Amino acid sequence: MTSTLGIAVIGTGRMGADHVRRIGRTVGGARVVAVADPDGDRVKEVAAGLEGASAHTDPAAAIAAPGVGAVLIASPGPAHEEALLQALARDLPVLCEKPLTPDPAGALRVMEAEQRLGRRRIQVGFMRRYDAEYARLKELLDAGGIGRPLFLHCRHRNASSPSFFTSDMLISDSVVHEVDAARWLLGQEVTAVSVLSPRASSAAPEGVQDPQLVLLETAGGAVVDVEVFVNCGFGYQVQCEAVGEHGSARIGDGQAMVVQSAGRWGGEIPQDFTVRFADAYDRQLRGWVAAVARGRVEGPDAWDGYAxxxxxxxxxTARRTGRRTPVDMAERPPLYR
Amino acid sequence: MTSTLGIAVIGTGRMGADHVRRIGRTVGGARVVAVADPDGDRVKEVAAGLEGASAHTDPAAAIAAPGVGAVLIASPGPAHEEALLQALARDLPVLCEKPLTPDPAGALRVMEAEQRLGRRRIQVGFMRRYDAEYARLKELLDAGGIGRPLFLHCRHRNASSPSFFTSDMLISDSVVHEVDAARWLLGQEVTAVSVLSPRASSAAPEGVQDPQLVLLETAGGAVVDVEVFVNCGFGYQVQCEAVGEHGSARIGDGQAMVVQSAGRWGGEIPQDFTVRFADAYDRQLRGWVAAVARGRVEGPDAWDGYAxxxxxxxxxTARRTGRRTPVDMAERPPLYR
Amino acid sequence: MTSTLGIAVIGTGRMGADHVRRIGRTVGGARVVAVADPDGDRVKEVAAGLEGASAHTDPAAAIAAPGVGAVLIASPGPAHEEALLQALARDLPVLCEKPLTPDPAGALRVMEAEQRLGRRRIQVGFMRRYDAEYARLKELLDAGGIGRPLFLHCRHRNASSPSFFTSDMLISDSVVHEVDAARWLLGQEVTAVSVLSPRASSAAPEGVQDPQLVLLETAGGAVVDVEVFVNCGFGYQVQCEAVGEHGSARIGDGQAMVVQSAGRWGGEIPQDFTVRFADAYDRQLRGWVAAVARGRVEGPDAWDGYAxxxxxxxxxTARRTGRRTPVDMAERPPLYR
Amino acid sequence: MTSTLGIAVIGTGRMGADHVRRIGRTVGGARVVAVADPDGDRVKEVAAGLEGASAHTDPAAAIAAPGVGAVLIASPGPAHEEALLQALARDLPVLCEKPLTPDPAGALRVMEAEQRLGRRRIQVGFMRRYDAEYARLKELLDAGGIGRPLFLHCRHRNASSPSFFTSDMLISDSVVHEVDAARWLLGQEVTAVSVLSPRASSAAPEGVQDPQLVLLETAGGAVVDVEVFVNCGFGYQVQCEAVGEHGSARIGDGQAMVVQSAGRWGGEIPQDFTVRFADAYDRQLRGWVAAVARGRVEGPDAWDGYAxxxxxxxxxTARRTGRRTPVDMAERPPLYR
Structure with a gap:
């Protein structure tokens, strides 16, 4: 007989709250039994909306709460390493929002702890792999439908960026999604990065280099260009065109409904990633819960987070120096092959 | 605490088998505990793939099996009425594939039985209401985004029809989806029907009038035209353009991924409704299970099935006589208002 | 050596003035030498902008002016018959804006006069045949690219109608273009007409039945549905989807440039047929001048105008009676076969 | 009275022959009176198809032939400078296919000769400026419709390249069109170039680096990326997306007709630039003839060719060195401001 999986949710900001709602609404067979957030009022408010969930300001306490069978980490990046190690110490399966850790060194430490357990416990929240359009593109590429991939032309646009967003975060928080998507779609590691920047948009906050053009080279000789533009004004948009030796394929046009009105044809651009990728988030979470029920952890792993x-x-480095910068990576441990 | 809902699935043909898979894969909080089908071998095979489910050739036995908390009817239309009445006799919530019954008289009898219970127990499987594109169109219309609707231009195409498909079934089995979609989108009853038929396609089976153009008029003065073409050869396609007093909106173009190859740009057309409406079927089933868990039945009701x-x-009648034919409908009972 | 063709333009309203500009700007090898319009001030103003062109209030005088080698008729429909007969009396090639004549009887008289000359002198201004998209659709159909045509689904929308537009003119002035396009695309005569009307749009002028759904049946067993909506508010739009035995083809989406801005993707809808069909008008006029230079008249002929x-x-009749109405047509004279 | 312009066509290869046909078919008011080509048989054959045109193997002789009022140069790039100087020596208006000259030094010499005449005589054949879609994009940018431009994302693809095509020619013969288009669309000079190359496609001829990603930076701080791929296999395709401070606009999708057949929706990709840009070539030639008739030369000038x-x-240099390379340009002479 199936039994309900008890989840501890670490972090109840925007992403965490979204996940809590998601578990209640679209993921059968699981429920939130503990929530943690340094903001004591907020965490109590979230817990109050859940039947039988305990509220904590200390992540370790939530992870150790009775009935916890799995951990979902949605706190800010710098807090991930500690929570991950605590979950691993209890041998619990984890779904960790990206980034795994903000820096490669932290990721290596987390991987070491997981390797000591001898089996995969961590899934990283690169949810694009669960998006229906990305899945179709991946399937096409894997089937050789357009031949060996030569280019990925990517667009990553946000209507506007939060006040704390810096020039660096365009790469570490936004382009990081394209980095994973490119590695996954191509099945290749990234070997070098260059960055070209137009004169910043007047809509960019003072001192923020927005937009940027980030250029990745891969081990198999493909080139990936990513326009990242986090104050584009018109909406949230993620597009990818793969160009292969004998064809191309593009996703992300999002033309589900075409409206004609007032002299124009067209449609709405979602304002938010929670809209564009709502189904992907749902599918990721359902997939994680279902795998955990079978005693497994699947999906993007700690190596993907490290890479x-x-x-x-x-x-x-490439952005600051204006130079093409090779990527320095450790050898891939057997657990992640 | 949540407990798992036990479902009896009546009919294990294509639709029934699909629903069984769906319950196992994407609907948490529910499981199949009994299956029924006149084909004893088939039903045993289906039950064998399920942990702890009993197999029956008699629907009544499946409905009465231990642990059954809800019934999903996916048998052929003529068998619906009996199964529905048996489920109602046990006061069980039902999800019944369309048609509710093949004829208005049977539907009236089912509604009478449900009215005697005094509350809604039946949801009819008009799954388009759960499709994301239809939902956006409905939302736009309800918000007055294109003004009062004047036309719905609909296309309903199948790559090919099963061998038993007749000229009548283009209307009773295919256009019936547009009838429900039109009633739901417009919030209006259909008052008259006309049918125009081109010379039958040479791909149509002998004696089958395929395609047809079915024209509906509604109580609010809208006109709905439906091209139904069940041997179109190129795939499964459901499109709808709503034209209002100051705009139009079209869904169903399905351009999620655009591929360029061998001198052509474009994409695949799904070959099957289970592909096009996969998410809608999932959402319908999850929605039904979630509502049942709260003691309710929602979604399209028996009145919608009757209409x-x-x-x-x-x-x-319109097809056979070549004449515009008014729709004869009973008064709407209070339970369904 | 080439010499310049002198053209008399009859009618200097919107269409006539457009043609005058067109001859000056994009049609080499021709020039306007005479213009006629009952509005004496307007015709003088138009002539003043042309080097060496004479102004007339009497069409006959313009047609008889020195240097006139061809006649372009752009006056209102009821004035066409007289001008056509005058041009034929002088054996001049004519490009006549649609309709040839408002009624079949007038068209028969014009055809008789042309038959007495024994060769084609008249081209009717069904300019859609010169539109690049229509030409591609015609080519596809003729090549059997989608098999025998079963349906044409047509949309004919104007942002708003002129004050003098009546319910009848939706058919006689607007749908008449689809009638010609359907006859040309299918190579079949229309045999019957039905009309269904939704409740009129609140944007329609008092007493005008706008929009309408006009249904044509053809000799080869195809069905053509035309949504005609002349106060749709959002622009000028002509679309056509041909559905054949094994495929469909759609033109008129007009997605040349896709703009993303302010939360929306999409593009402009032209507000006017002179924009949408600018190239078609140019090509029609250049084709006519080039053919005349070779002593010929080609393109849609008087029979097309009559049909x-x-x-x-x-x-x-169908609109007024609400009944399917057969089309009554004369036999096609040898000159037009 | 208008008189017919006599044109000498230099070069009767593919482009030259195309122009000859074009002058005969769609450009009124002009005719070819002399043709020149080193291939004596070919030039005689071309002349034989023209009424009253003389054939020459020496360009100078064709330019000096009786009745020549203008010169159209369509010979290979290295032959341009001499023909241009001969035409300028006779003060004749010229339409010169791109490149003006293969190298900046030759272009400077041509500009000097033109400056001595004191007025513009040369138009360079950057025909994209005459394409309807480019024109709409230019209009949008000039009107500030998407704000200050930040990026142009360009695709330039050919089904396959001629046997003589080298790695350099992807830049000098193909990307040169994007260089002019970018300068024209943005109204800015290009200041630096970088090139990134994926591993060459297996469809590329031995030793040819195809495809490439060419990155241009402009004086106003915009970044232009150009995918150039001359053996893409699937057709001829030119696309451009402009991204501005508050919107984006994309041209070149070319979705004029959407066909559904055999499990796919989509359309044809033209195999050839003469198809994609047929109207642009026509419009360029008609515009040039019309301007010459008014005693003027307009359109892209020698400075554009030089730049x-x-x-x-x-x-x-950037391609060979793998380094970002600044563009070295002379000062713009007053004649070209």
């Missing part, structure tokens, strides 16, 4: 951190680090 | 049957009946 | 008038007449 | 050559030269 993304290593490419990000090279990207930051 | 579809009444419009279908008028459509068959 | 359109006959179908229009049946359409008006 | 393209200077950027190309920097691009070749």
């Amino acid at each position: 993304a951190a290593a490419v990000s680090a090279a990207g930051l | 579809a049957a009444a419009v279908s009946a008028a459509g068959l | 359109a008038a006959a179908v229009s007449a049946a359409g008006l | 393209a050559a200077a950027v190309s030269a920097a691009g070749l």
Whole structure:
């Protein structure tokens, strides 16, 4: 007989709250039994909306709460390493929002702890792999539908960026998604990064280099260009065109409904990633819960989190120096092969 | 605490088998505990793939099996009425594939039985209401985004029809979906039906009038035209353009991924409704299970099933006589208002 | 050596003035030498902008002016017959804006006069045949690219109608273009017409039945549905989807440039047929001048004008009676085969 | 009275023959009176198809032939300078296919000769400026419709390249069009070029680096990325997305007709630039003839030809060295401001 999986949610900000709602609404067979957030009022408010969930300001206490069978980490990046190690110490399966850790060194430490357990416990929240359009593109590429991939042309746009967003975060927080998507779609590691920047948009906050053009080179000789533009004004948009030796394929146009009105044809651009990727988040969470029920952890792993951190680090150097920067990566441990 | 809902699935043909898979894979909080099908071998095979489910050739036995908390009816239309009455006799919530019953008279009898219980127990499987694109169109219309609707231009195409498909079934089995979609989108009953038929396609089976153009008029003065073409050869396609007093909106173009290859740009057309509406079927089933868990039945009700049957009946007359045929409908009982 | 063709333009309203500009700007090898319009001030103003062109209030005088080698008729429909007969009396090639004549009887008289000359002198301004998209659709159909045509689904929308537009003119002035396009695309005559009307849009002028759904049946067993909506508010739009035995083809989406801005993706809808069909008008006029230079008249002929008038007449009856109305047509004279 | 312009066509290869046909078919008011080509048989054959045109193997003889009022140069790039100087010596208006000259030095010499005449005589054949979609994009940018431009994302693809095509020619013959288009659209000079190359496609001829990603930076701080891929296999395709401070606009999708057939929706990709840009070539030629008739030369001038050559030269260096290369340009002479 199936029994309900008890989840501890670490972090109840925007992403965490979203996950809590998601578990209640679209994921059967699981429920939130503990929540943690340094903001005591906020965590109590979230817990109050849940039947039988305890509220904590200390992540370790939530992870150790009775009935916890799995941990979902949605706190800010710098807090991830500690929570991950605590979950691993209890041998609990984890779904960790990206980034795994902000820097490659932290990711290596987390991987070491997981390797000591001898089996995969961590899934990283690169939810694009669960998006229906990305899945179709991946399937096409894997089937050789357009031949060996030569280019990925990517667009990553946000209507506007939060006040704390810096020039670096365009790479470490936004392009990091394309880094994972490119590695996954191509099945290749990224070997070098260059960055070209137009004169900043007047809509960019003072001192923020927005937009940027980030160029990745891969081990198999593909080139990936990413326009990242986090104050584009018109909405949230993620597009990817793969160009292969004998064809191309593009996703992300999002033309589900075409409206004609007032002299124009067209449609709405979602304002937010929670809209564009709502189904992907749902599918990721259902997939994680279902795998955990079978005693497994699947999906993007700690190595994927580490690789993304290593490419990000090279990207930051490339942006600051204006030079093409090789990516420095450790050898891939057997657990992640 | 949540407990798992036990479902009896009546009919294990294509639709029934699909629902069984769906319950196992994407619907948490529910499981199949009994299956029924006149084909004893098939039903045993389906039950064998399920942990702890009993197999029956008699629907009544499946409905009465231990642990059954809800019934999903996916048998052929003529078998629906009996199964529905058996489920109602046990006061069980039901999800019944369309048609509710093949004829308006049977639907009236089912509604009478449900009214005697005094509360809604039946949801009819008009799954388009759960499709993301239809939902956006409905939202736009309800918000007045294109003004009062004047036309719905609909296309309903199948790559090919099963061998048993007749000229009548283009209306009673295919257009019936547009009838429900039109009633739901417009919030209006259909008052008259006309049918125009081009010379049958050479791909149509001998004696089958395929395609047809079915024209519906509604109580609010809208006109709905439906091209139904069940041997179109190129795939499964459901499109709808709503034209209002100051705009239009079209869904169903399905351009999620654009591929360029071998001198052409474009994409795949799904070959099957289970592909096009996979998410809608999932959402319908999850929604039904979640509502049942709260003690409720929501979604399209028996009145919607009856109305579809009444419009279908008028459509068959219109096709045979070549004349515009008014729809004859009973008064709407209070339970369904 | 080439010499310049002198053209008399009859009618200097919107269409006539457009043609005058067109001859000056994009049609080499021709020039306007005479213009006629009952509005003496307007015709003088138009002539003043042309080097060496004479102004007339009497069409006959313009047609008889020195240097006139061809006649372009752009006056209102009821004035066409007289001008056509005057041009034929002088054996001049004519480009006549649609309709050839408002009624079938007038068209028959014009055809008789042309038959007495024994060769084609008249081209009717069904300019859609010169539109690049229509040409591609015609080519596809003729090549059997989608098999025998079963349906044409047509949309004909104007942002708003002029004050003098009546319910009848939706058929005789607007749908008449689809009548010709359907006859040309399918190579079949129209045999019957039906009309269904939703409750009129609140944007329609008092007493005008706008929009309408006009249904044509053809000799080869195809069905053509035309949504005609002349106060749709959002722009000028002509679309056509041909559905054949094994495929469909759609033109008129007009997505040349896709703009993303302010939360929306999409593009502009032209507000006017002179924009949408600018190239078609240019190509029609250049084609006519080039053919005349070779001593010929090509393109849609007087029979096409007559057939359109006959179908229009049946359409008006169908709209008034609410009944399917057969089209009454004369036998096609040898000159037009 | 208008008189017919006599044109000498230099070069009767593919482009030259195309122009000859074009002058005969769609450009009134002009005719070819002399043709020149080193291939004596070919030039005689071309002349034989023209009424009253003389055939020459020496360009100078064709330019000096009786009745020549203007010169159209369509010979290979290295032959341009001599023909241009001969035409300028006779003070004749010229339409010169791109490149003006293969190298910046030659272009400077041509500009000097033109400056001595004291007025513009040369138009360079950057025909994209005459394409309807480019024109709409230019209009949008000039009107500030998407704010200050930050990026142009360009695709330039050919089904396959001619046998003589080299790695350099991807830049000097193909990307040169994007160089002019970018300068024209943005109204800015290009200041630096970088080139990134994926591992060459297996469809590329031995030794040819195809495809490439060419990155241009402009004086106003915009970044232009150009995917150039001349053996893409699937057709000829030119796309451009402009991204501005508050919107984006994309042209070149070319979705005029959408066909559904055999499990796919989509359309044809033209195999050839003469198809994609047929109207642009027509409009360019008609515009040139009409301007000459008014005693003027308009359109892209010798400075535009020079600038393209200077950027190309920097691009070749960037490709060979793998380094970002600044563009070295002379000061703009007053004649071209």
